[in-house]
Amino acid sequence: MSVTVVPAAGASATVRRNFWRGVWRVMRRKPSRMVGAAIVAGFALMGIFGPLLYPDPLPRDTQALYAPPSWRHPFGTDFEGTDVLALVVTGARYVLLTAAVTAVITVVLGTAIGLFSGFKRGRWDSVLMRLTDMKLTIPGLPLLLVLSTIWKFTGAIEMGLVLGLLGWGGVARAVRSQTLSLRERGFIEAARGLGLSTGHIVGRELLPSMAPYIAMNTLIAVTGAVYAQVGLFFLGVLPFEANNWGVMLNLAVFGGGALTTTAALPYLLAPLLAILLLTLGIVLVVDAMDEIFNPRLREE
Amino acid sequence: MITGTGITKTFSRRGGVLGGREVPALRGVDFAIEKGGAASFIGESGCGKTTLGRILAGLESHDSGEITIDGVPMSSLTPRRRQPYFRRVQLVHQDPYSALNPTRTIHQTLSAPLSLRARQMERAGTGRPRSWIGERAEELLSLVGLDPGYVLPRYPHQLSGGMRQRVVIARALTVDPEVLVADEAVSMIDVSLRLGILALLKDLRDRLGVSVLFITHDVATARYIGTDGELYVIYRGQVVERGPVETVISAPVHPYTQALLSAIPVLHGLETPGEQRVVPTEALDASRHDRGCLFAPRCPFRTARCESERPVLGHDGGTPQEHACFHPEARTVVAVPVSHS
Numbered sequence: 132m133s134v135t136v137v138p139a140a141g142a143s144a145t146v147r148r149n150f151w152r153g154v155w156r157v158m159r160r161k162p163s164r165m166v167g168a169a170i171v172a173g174f175a176l177m178g179i180f181g182p183l184l185y186p187d188p189l190p191r192d193t194q195a196l197y198a199p200p201s202w203r204h205p206f207g208t209d210f211e212g213t214d215v216l217a218l219v220v221t222g223a224r225y226v227l228l229t230a231a232v233t234a235v236i237t238v239v240l241g242t243a244i245g246l247f248s249g250f251k252r253g254r255w256d257s258v259l260m261r262l263t264d265m266k267l268t269i270p271g272l273p274l275l276l277v278l279s280t281i282w283k284f285t286g287a288i289e290m291g292l293v294l295g296l297l298g299w300g301g302v303a304r305a306v307r308s309q310t311l312s313l314r315e316r317g318f319i320e321a322a323r324g325l326g327l328s329t330g331h332i333v334g335r336e337l338l339p340s341m342a343p344y345i346a347m348n349t350l351i352a353v354t355g356a357v358y359a360q361v362g363l364f365f366l367g368v369l370p371f372e373a374n375n376w377g378v379m380l381n382l383a384v385f386g387g388g389a390l391t392t393t394a395a396l397p398y399l400l401a402p403l404l405a406i407l408l409l410t411l412g413i414v415l416v417v418d419a420m421d422e423i424f425n426p427r428l429r430e431e
Numbered sequence: 432m433i434t435g436t437g438i439t440k441t442f443s444r445r446g447g448v449l450g451g452r453e454v455p456a457l458r459g460v461d462f463a464i465e466k467g468g469a470a471s472f473i474g475e476s477g478c479g480k481t482t483l484g485r486i487l488a489g490l491e492s493h494d495s496g497e498i499t500i501d502g503v504p505m506s507s508l509t510p511r512r513r514q515p516y517f518r519r520v521q522l523v524h525q526d527p528y529s530a531l532n533p534t535r536t537i538h539q540t541l542s543a544p545l546s547l548r549a550r551q552m553e554r555a556g557t558g559r560p561r562s563w564i565g566e567r568a569e570e571l572l573s574l575v576g577l578d579p580g581y582v583l584p585r586y587p588h589q590l591s592g593g594m595r596q597r598v599v600i601a602r603a604l605t606v607d608p609e610v611l612v613a614d615e616a617v618s619m620i621d622v623s624l625r626l627g628i629l630a631l632l633k634d635l636r637d638r639l640g641v642s643v644l645f646i647t648h649d650v651a652t653a654r655y656i657g658t659d660g661e662l663y664v665i666y667r668g669q670v671v672e673r674g675p676v677e678t679v680i681s682a683p684v685h686p687y688t689q690a691l692l693s694a695i696p697v698l699h700g701l702e703t704p705g706e707q708r709v710v711p712t713e714a715l716d717a718s719r720h721d722r723g724c725l726f727a728p729r730c731p732f733r734t735a736r737c738e739s740e741r742p743v744l745g746h747d748g749g750t751p752q753e754h755a756c757f758h759p760e761a762r763t764v765v766a767v768p769v770s771h772s
Contacts, residue, residue, distance in 0.1 A: 145584070146536060317530035321599070324488050325544040325606055326518045335543070339534040426534060426586040 153429035157422040167415025174409050178227035181220040189213045189221065200397050207397035209379070210386055215401045222374045223405070225287045226357055232291025233298060233356035238349045240295070241302025242341075246333055248303070249310025260307070267300040271359070279368045294356050302348050309341050343424040350413045350420070357406060376402035433487070433520070433610060433642075434463040438496035440482055440668075456482040458668040459496065461744070464610060467640040469660030471653035471676065473691065479668040480646045484612040487644065489517025521603035525615040527595035531587035537598055538583040541568040544605040571601040574638075575631060593624035600631065604639075611635070613656075614646045629655050650695060654680060664688045667725045670744055674752020684750050684759035687726045697766045707762035724757070732758055 158164045192212035200207050206215035248259040274297065284290040313319060314337070322332050338345075364377025367385070383399035422428040440457040456479040464470050472480040485491040487498070498505045500516045508516070524530040531540060545564045552559055569579035575597040587595055596616065603611055613632060617625040629652060635641050645656045653662060654676055662679045664672040664687065672685040683689045686709055693708040711729035724730070727737040736757055746752075748759040 146539070317524040317526055318532040320490055321522070321524065321530055321602065322543075324490060324518070324522055325547070325602070326514055327543055327547060331543060335535070335539075336532050340532070342534075424534070427588045 150429075153426070154423050157419050157429055160422070161418070163415050164419045167412045167418070170408055170412025171416055174223065174227060174412065177220055177223045179224075181223050185217050185221055189217050206401040209398050210382065210395075215379075215398050218374060218379055219376065219401050219405050222376050222379065222402070225290075225375050226360065226377075228287035229291040229294065229360050230353045230356040232288055233294040233359075234349045234352040236292065236295025237298045237302055237352040238345055241299040241348070242306050242338075242345055244299065244303040245306025246310055246337065249307040250314060250329075250333060250337070252311075256307075259303075263300050263303050266297075267304075269297070271297050272362075275359075275363060276368055279363070284363075290360055291356065294359055298352060298355065302345075302352075305344070305348070306341065309344060310337060313337055313340055339424070343421045346420045346424065347417050350417050354410050354413050357409060361402075361406060376405060432464070432466055432499075432501060434461075434499045435487075436461050436497050436499075438462075438483065438486065438498070439494045440479070440486065440491070441494055455668050457486075457493070460665070460668070460670055462663060462670075463661075464642050464644055466609065467636060467642055469636060469643045469645065469657030470663065471645040471647065471657050471660060472663045472665055473647055473650060473653050474665035475648060475691075478665045480665050481614055483665075484522060484614045484644065484646050487517075487520045487610070488522040488612055489514065489520065490522065518606055519609040521606065521608040521611055523596070523599055523603055523611055523613045523616045526619050527592055527599055528587075528619070530599045531595055531602075533587055536584055536586055537572075537590075538568065540587075540598070541571065541583075541602055541605060544602065548606055567605070571604050572598070574604070574635075575601045576627070577601070591624070592620045593627060596620055596628055597631065600628075600635075604635075604641075608641060610642045610644055612644045612646065615648070616645075617652060618647070618649070625652070626655075632656060650680065650692060664691065669725055669755065670753075671726065671756070672752060672754045673744065674750075678752050680765060682751075682761040683764065684748070684752065684761050685726075685754045685756045686730045686732055689762050689764045690729075693764045695765065701769055702766035703769055704766050705762075705764040708764050709762065724755075732760075734758065 158168060190213070192208060192214075194212070204214050204216070206219070209215055209218065244259055244263070248256045275293070278293060282289070282293075284293070319332060319336055322336055361375070361377035361380065364375050365380045365384075367381050379402045380399065383395045383402075386395075438457050438460045439455070442454045442456055444452045444454060460479075460483060462470065462483075472483060474480050482491060486493045500519065503516065505513050505516065531537075542564050545567055549559050549564055568583065572579040572582055577594060577597050582590065582594065582598065587598070590598065600611070611632065616632070617628050620628060632643050632645075633656060636643055643656060643660075645653055647653050657676050660676055662672075662674060662676045663670050664679065664683075664685065666687045672679055672683065672688045679688060680692065683692055689707075689709040690711050693705065693710065697704045709731060712731050723736075723738040723740055724733070724742055727733045730737065734757070740757075742755040742757050744753045744755045747754070747757075750759055750761070
């Protein structure tokens with residue numbers, strides 16, 4: 132018999148290395164995934180470094196209001212002569228930071244509540260699920276409208292916090308149902324029979340099986356959060372102190388009359404294009420999640 | 432040594448407006464498993480044999496009755512104290528495909544319970560070096576007939592059904608159990624690989640002194656595992672016949688056992704069917720029937736007494752095995768080889 136001694140400490144490092152090699156293999160399998168990852172990475176860089184590229188406040192060219200697209204202004208200028216591309220790039224930080232905060236809160240809260248509820252069952256399950264039902268019945272948009280009358284969402288983090296606290300219900304329900312079906316599987320029963328701790332069972336046995344699911348929900352929560360906040364800004368319920376894609380849409384439509392004249396059209400299309408591109412990137416990456424977290428699909 | 436007396440378990444199904452329905456899974460079962468011994472529970476699907484295995488492994492609670500492990504009655508302990516005792520009974524699941532976590536390598540699967548074991552031993556003062564976990568995992572895999580170098584870094588889906596079942600057995604052995612409960616352990620494995628698994632279980636009995644509780648619907652596998660053990664025939668949650676394997680198979684006295692043995696396919700031309708084969712009068716049991724002998728509705732030999740009174744396990748009629756029948760009569764039902772004379 133070949134003697135292959137696997138040292139206990141080195142083994143987990145090997146597993147991790149194999150995991151990343153598997154991720155690379157899955158991403159390479161379809162070019163669309165690489166494109167998606169590139170788009171998402173591009174937006175992330177834009178959110179982090181974008182505002183550093185431009186002076187604050189942005190320069191205005193009062194000689195060129197609503198200028199048509201040109202080499203100097205690829206998407207034209209807005210009502211006060213500011214470059215639209217610069218607005219999109221600097222506006223990305225607020226939008227993406229909000230989306231990230233929302234996604235983290237939605238997924239962490241939803242997963243934790245769903246897991247706890249599905250694993251414990253009984254009384255805790257009933258209490259938490261009634262709470263979830265109650266939360267799911269609250270219509271999000273009207274509540275946001277009411278909230279915006281008392282709370283000016285100037286900071287991206289506050290915005291994300293509110294959207295996240297409004298959005299975890301669906302994830303909690305879905306994770307609970309997954310937990311309920313997984314906890315009856317042979318390997319969970321075996322772990323209980325072996326006397327392994329609840330922490331181990333939930334963290335090491337249940338969670339990895341749900342990883343693709345959770346990852347997908349995170350990404351989808353990002354797009355949901357982008358729509359929600361851009362929508363709010365577009366409706367004009369929120370002040371436009373913050374530079375935001377939604378504010379741009381609002382000003383293009385209600386200020387520039389983009390729906391009736393062509394002058395403000397590039398101003399309207401630029402943020403729309405950004406949202407479209409971000410959504411496309413996320414959708415293309417979501418496609419790879421199942422294969423990344425399932426060792427069977429990760430292989431050649 | 433594990434004994435059970437009068438184990439009952441009733442599952443209640445929530446029945447909405449029409450009220451609940453109670454399904455008795457076990458109706459007062461007694462059993463004893465010797466250290467290093469073998470016992471087989473046979474019976475048809477839904478007779479309660481799996482429930483019994485799960486109760487023994489501590490995965491299910493029972494309603495009444497007493498389980499004693501090494502002379503310690505479980506009812507005298509708090510659930511937390513009970514756990515180490517039930518850990519000595521390890522369940523080998525029927526389905527090796529769902530019994531292993533698909534997201535974890537075999538190395539991860541084995542080292543989790545082993546590191547728990549290492550911590551226990553450390554607390555007991557018999558500390559082991561860090562390398563012990565890895566060494567023990569390799570040792571156990573070799574013991575169940577697998578190549579550790581090949582198996583350890585792999586995920587379950589990269590192994591065959593037979594290999595997985597061996598890994599499941601190795602995982603059960605990580606906690607040094609006294610009893611392995613093999614619940615239909617070979618029914619989902621390729622026929623060609625079954626004998627290997629059965630031989631392994633038998634081998635573990637001889638080499639480690641692990642008792643094997645074999646739960647099956649297949650008389651032949653039960654006989655292979657426990658030639659020197661006890662056979663329990665269970666019908667609708669009641670033990671209807673109990674005795675040494677060879678006695679029960681060659682001279683069954685309960686009509687249900689006889690029906691079960693009569694149902695074994697015969698190799699025509701090589702074997703001739705037993706002369707007094709018993710075929711139940713009804714294919715399915717009327718589960719609502721709860722008075723008298725549970726088998727009476729299907730029994731071709733039933734009398735008026737069978738329908739009003741429930742027989743209990745005993746040696747009535749001077750039979751070598753225990754049975755629960757008012758009219759015990761040994762019949763030859765198993766096939767015999769064709770004599771070429």
